[in-house]
Amino acid sequence: MVQYATTLVTFPSGATEGASAVLAVLALPAARAAADEPAGAPGPAGGMGLVVDTTPFHPVDHTWPDQPGDSGTVLVDGVAYPVLDTVTGALGPDGAFALGTDIPVRRGEESWSWLVVHVLDADAEIESAVGSNALLRVDAARRRALSAAHTGCHLTALALNEALAGRWRRAPGREDAFGRPDFDSIAMDSSRMDVHASTDRYRIGKSLRKKGFDPDGLAEALPELADAVNARLAGWIAADAPVRVEVVGGEKSAKLTARRAWVCELPEGTASIFCGGTHLERLGELDALHCSLSLSEDGTELVAVTVPKLR
Template identity: 60%
Template sequence: MTLPTTRVSFPGGAVTGESTVLAGHPLGDGRYGVVTADTPFHPLDHTWPDQPADTGTLTAGGVALAVVDCLTAAVDQQGGELLVGADIPVRRGDEAWSWLVLHVLAEEPAEPLVGRTVTLAVDAERRTALSAAHTGCHLLALALNAALADRWRKDPGRADAFGNPDFDSLAMASSVMDTEASTDVYRLGKSLRKKGFTTEAADELPALAEALPAITADVNERLAAWVAADAPVRVEVPSPELTARRRWRCELPVGPADIACGGTHLHRLGQLSALETELTLSADGAELTAVTRPKRV
């Protein structure tokens, strides 16, 4: 099997489109995967599954079929079996492979779809909720980096768009969005301490546990100011392929922010009425968790 890499329109916010079905793929659990040349659907990234997949419908010949999941698949360009998710043996974007969006149906269609033109429609309300959570996640990263900047004893060698030590990137253990919030877990272990981050009291700096309420207030003050500024948001797209290296950009009052990102986002921060985070430290002090909840207008 040889297929071209799927062209995607979700980075620009598209939720509908038409395309030709290129392949079908039984998934072994009764479900059935459909590959189209183009799609507005955002699939779950098998290497960094932070934003959940879009759901919606695929309509062929007037019959609407529910898309219950959307996965990343790949196939060797020299010909081979279509592989899904964790079964893919190479790194995402390997140029010897085609990278595919697999629309998952609850069951195999009664009529063959390959070669037919279908209409694809994403659940727009769910997409917007996930986009709000993803935008909030990036803003939290920048605000948290700024609030923790004085806890670095030395330059860790990586800075964010505003020149602050990039705690979010250096300490990140996991990041997951849902329709209500983003949840980011940071590991405060030996590796981070070697890079210069301190959780202990030093000079006039209180221990992280003691300082956490003030840090939370600092972060939320920044988030509130950024939302109030109604800053524009966009995803820069060098090409339409699923594997293109896209970047999230936001024109914040403190300057333009820039973060590598493969997900979907709001168009303006004015689409939010509020954005707040809750920071908690594990009992052993080894993990910091941020739950960031956007409220939409």
């Protein structure tokens, strides 16, 4: 297989359209589900994979699949092809191609090329498109809904850290942007977004206790904690704080593999969380953001479901 440069991406700036040359059309294998998905959870279905030089499409991250890949259309030589999913692919120095969870190396391995793969129907007759110019259009309404869920997820993380700050018997050694114990990152088990909400699951076990967290009475305190979280979320939305995605480390790179962070100018100060997803541009785009908290019967899992309502 011909070697290609790592795909350049424009989704961090909020782009939903773009034009680019078609570099490759690949027959795709079906990727396995991520290790933390339920048994039988589907990976991207086999189909045709379109690779371009530069794309506005956001692919699902195979290592931390919190935000689904974009869908939309790609127009090539006057024919519109539905983009069913967008996934991460990688091309090794020996020319071997791998998709999703089949990728055998760490994300960003420099000897590999990292590709945004636009998944088309298996019957798409597009093999002759290599070298043509493609017009790429993301489903903007779906993207905005996913971005709202992802922005809401990060806001809930910060509000939850604040609400739980008094439960730490000692500093756990990891703090959030406001100097509070970072419960969200320390206890996080999984995070998933869809067009309706974000669902974050936290492990409440021996390891967290050893780090200094006190879960005693947590079940009884959930209503009060949820009220505190939602009050903070409402205040932040009312402040209409601006949001942006920044490349970390001063690197001015549009490469898919560049490390990025969600940054929000909240009234308390600038909040920053490492993130490879997409986001709203201002919190004022939200009419409301509501978080509900639940605890498993055995007390070992806390679940936060955050539902955004767009204006």
